[in-house]
Amino acid sequence: MMTVNVFFSLLVGVILIVPGVLGTLGALPKNDWVGIRMSAVMRNEETWAAAHRAGGPWLVAAGVVAFITSFVVLLAHPDPGGVTSVEAIGMVSSFLIAGIGAWVGQAAAKRVE
Numbered sequence: 001m002m003t004v005n006v007f008f009s010l011l012v013g014v015i016l017i018v019p020g021v022l023g024t025l026g027a028l029p030k031n032d033w034v035g036i037r038m039s040a041v042m043r044n045e046e047t048w049a050a051a052h053r054a055g056g057p058w059l060v061a062a063g064v065v066a067f068i069t070s071f072v073v074l075l076a077h078p079d080p081g082g083v084t085s086v087e088a089i090g091m092v093s094s095f096l097i098a099g100i101g102a103w104v105g106q107a108a109a110k111r112v113e
Helices: 002-025 045-076 080-112
Strands: none
Touching: 002 045, 002 080, 045 080
16 A cells, blocks of 8 residues: 555646646646646636746645655655654645645736737
């Protein structure tokens, strides 16, 4: 079970870091699959780029938290109750940071409109 949880944390990390880095660099093309998915962001290329430049670093940070969570679970081998706590705290933190990034990105997109 621990292997599945480590894999999930790593996958979430990749799913957040890749678009975060590409968005921050302005290299993430507007698409229907990855990135910040809010109506203000999706209006046009300009709002898309602004949102991802602003929210991208937050997505990267969220992905790093997910990676750290997976390594702590894999390397520390806490007791089963501890694994659950570490995973819960790490993944909730990761999703909260990603949510902040989406909010920051949406605000940037609305300023561009």
